[in-house]
Amino acid sequence: MHLFENYFIDVNGYNTRYWSVGSSPSIILLLHGFALSVEFWSENILELSKDHKVIAVDLLGFGQTDKPKSKPKLENHPLFIHEFLKKLNIKKVKIIGHSMGGLISLKFSQMFPEMVEHLVLIGSPGFRTDIPIHLSIFSLPFLGEIMVKPNKKGLENALNRNTFNKNVIKKEQIELLYNYSLNPQMNKVLLWVNRSAVNIFGIKKHIVKTIKKEIHKLKMPVMIIWGKEDSIIYVSHAHAGKELIQHSRLVIFENCGHMPQIEYPEKFNEIVLDFFSQ
Template sequence: MTELKDQFIDVNGYKTRFWSQGSADSVIILLHGFALSVELWEQNINELAQDHRVIALDLLGFGLTDKPKGKHDINIFPDFVYAFMQKMNILKAHLVGHSMGGLIATRLAQIHPESILSLIILSGAGFKKNIPIHFRIFSLPFIGEILARPNKRGLESALRKNTYERIDATKKLAEKLYEFSLHPEMAALLLKVTRTAINFFGFKNSILRTIKKECNKLTMPVLIIWGQNDSIIYVSHAYTANKIIPNSKLVIFDNCGHLPQLEHPKKFNNLLREFYKNIAKNTFN
């Protein structure tokens, strides 16, 4: 496996970390989920890079990318990814978004459909209101501030809950995320992002309305991937996404939680490579 090395670029004044592998003209951009980083894709990038140029970036505020300044709403993230594409001279790309990254990828594809060749929504947020109680509690005043404090054991436990079965990859990922959580501004960022999208009742209606209102703009090939046993964003969200996104295709992984790319990396990588081959042959759907 080729070593993945940190690279940095300035995007709108923010030092941004990314990993890049492969040299093909076809570009895949990987967007991680809430509180995660590029390390999420370690078992996928080299495989996908056999046929494509694959780029994973730390979203604004996460991993080793600078923290955002001032007030912002959820659109700061798709705007940031689009600015990253422009800075990297990427005119068109295939987007893959996991969890919160799925919401960001969906919004970016809605805002700039001319720049997105295809969209893969992986355990993506933003399609239904209901989410686990611990996320809803995290959005509350005072309690959220306590829960956001760095806690290595808590991170390991949280990542284990993301998967259907215990896997070694989550422990290594938890160690890296704990390092990032020690940044003095990380707790405040986590709370701000959570409270922008979530309240005690679940995902805010404003978020759901925004996503659902513009799904007709998603005319590119859309693949939705979910774990049958996802306890973070329930599999019922996948069926809703498939229903409201025109001509989308849904694949459910059995015996799988919220992290299909880590729980079943070979199956995941093969599915994506086949998806992109079908697009190149104009045989999607």
């Protein structure tokens, strides 16, 4: 696992961690998935930073970024990213968002289309409502509270459920996430964030409805990347996204789960760099 230097910046009163690698005027912004952190881009950053400056940020409440003081709404996350970029004096970015980070990237690109040069969505919710039942159960009172308790074995199982090829998640990544989960506020944040977007029926209908209604704002080039065997956000969501964003490019990785960038980093990096060069 490649580790890079930690930088911290104050965003709306929250101490926010990010990595910044490379010196090109062309900037790639990486937004990680639910419960993850910047370390989950460690196989992509070096390659992507050869032609671009790469900035990976710990989203509000995750990794080493401060925990929110109150229940964040979905809209708070794109606004947080907007403020983060403003603080770094960045006017334009190419965004790559994974899973929850994909949903945030999608919302950000609809709210601030003039700032987004290219958009890459990996296994991103937002196009359909159906998700696996265990993610819906997590949103229920009491049951969510039980499921969210720190548990290393449970965490390892959850991460393995994210991938088709087992053992691609490194031991130190599991250790790292487990340590993050021991933060006394982490449980609350995971439940808040999950419940802001999910209920027992899946992704909340109004979220998908709003995304569909504002899909016309995505004038920038869009690429949708998915693992064919994704058991977290099903590949049917990728096809729904392609149908909605007519001009988008769809790439499906065979024998791959919810984390193409980790399961097939070389192929992922190559496809993305090629897309950004057009």
